[in-house]
Amino acid sequence: MLDTIIKNGLVVSSTGRRQVSIGIEGERIVGLYESGQEPEASEVIDASGLAILPGGIDMHSHHRQGAEPGGYEYKETIETATTQCAAGGITTSVAMPNVVPPPNSLERLEALLKVYERSAVVDYNVNPAGTVMEEIPRLAATDIGAFKIFMVVDTGRDYPHMPGIGMHDHGEIMAAMEKCAEAGVPLMIHPHDQSLMDHI
Numbered sequence: 001m002l003d004t005i006i007k008n009g010l011v012v013s014s015t016g017r018r019q020v021s022i023g024i025e026g027e028r029i030v031g032l033y034e035s036g037q038e039p040e041a042s043e044v045i046d047a048s049g050l051a052i053l054p055g056g057i058d059m060h061s062h063h064r065q066g067a068e069p070g071g072y073e074y075k076e077t078i079e080t081a082t083t084q085c086a087a088g089g090i091t092t093s094v095a096m097p098n099v100v101p102p103p104n105s106l107e108r109l110e111a112l113l114k115v116y117e118r119s120a121v122v123d124y125n126v127n128p129a130g131t132v133m134e135e136i137p138r139l140a141a142t143d144i145g146a147f148k149i150f151m152v153v154d155t156g157r158d159y160p161h162m163p164g165i166g167m168h169d170h171g172e173i174m175a176a177m178e179k180c181a182e183a184g185v186p187l188m189i190h191p192h193d194q195s196l197m198d199h200i
Contacts, residue, residue, distance in 0.1 A: 002030065002041040009047030013054065022052065055091025059145070062160070063095040065119075067111035071100030072159060078119040085122045093122060097129040097148050102164035104129040106138040129165040130176050130187055140183030147180050149173065152192035161192075168194035 004024040011020050011032065021038045023031040033039070063081045064072035085093045103109040109128050116124050128139050130147030139147070151173065153166040167173050173189070180187040 002039055004043045004045065005033075005038045005041035006045045006047050006052060007038065008035070009050050009052040011052045017051075053089065056089050057092040057094070058085065058090045059094045061085075061093045061095050062098065063093070064099065065115065066099030066101060067103075067108060067115055068100055078116055078124075079121065082120040082122045082124065091122050092124065093120075094125045094127060094145055096127055097165050098150070098160045098162060100162065102129050102162060103139075104132050104164050105135045106142070109139060109142065109144075127188065130180055131165060131167055133175060133179055136176070136179040136185075137183050140180070140185045144185060146186040146188050147176075148188045148190065149176060150190040150192060152194050152197050154194070155197055166192075168192070 002023045002025050006022040006024070008019070008021070011018050011022065018032075019035070021033045021035065022029055023033060023039060023041070031039075061081065063078050064075040065077045065081075066072075082093055085091070097103050099112070101108050103112050103126055109126060112126060116126070125143070125145050127146045127148040128144060130136050130139070130149055136147070148165070150161050150166040151168055152161055153163070153168050155161045167176065177187055
């Protein structure tokens, strides 16, 4: 017996649209069934007249809340950000590292993930800042999807480019790229130019 069957909905996937039922066990889809061929389930949801879409994944979110109070949670919290995701069909949201304190060490990332565990209403991940060379292998050993570095270290303001998330020396950036490559985790670079920023 399955946990849930969703019946009579129009399932939309990468291969097209079909009128089938969806079988769910735990948090996984375990089968698609023709009408009348569904196994027994503890819960049956009638989706007549509705389209059933895969959940969206937002790979580039700026959640404003960090692991410590006094940051930018007045803009939004992890709870409000992920509640908006759920309302819009986003089932996984991946956050950028420009929060207080920036997650550029394993300890900081673990502290931030504890806030997500308490507050998030959808699945989540965090792209930590790959700015501390010795931390890159430690961070890569977790389930992160990528690292993020901003190519500016001082914009004359703390937000959105606070200390700890940026590098402007190209040799340091290349070293970070090599460390991330060794660890087998992608690195995203937000392009800036520090000398232009200084002039501006």
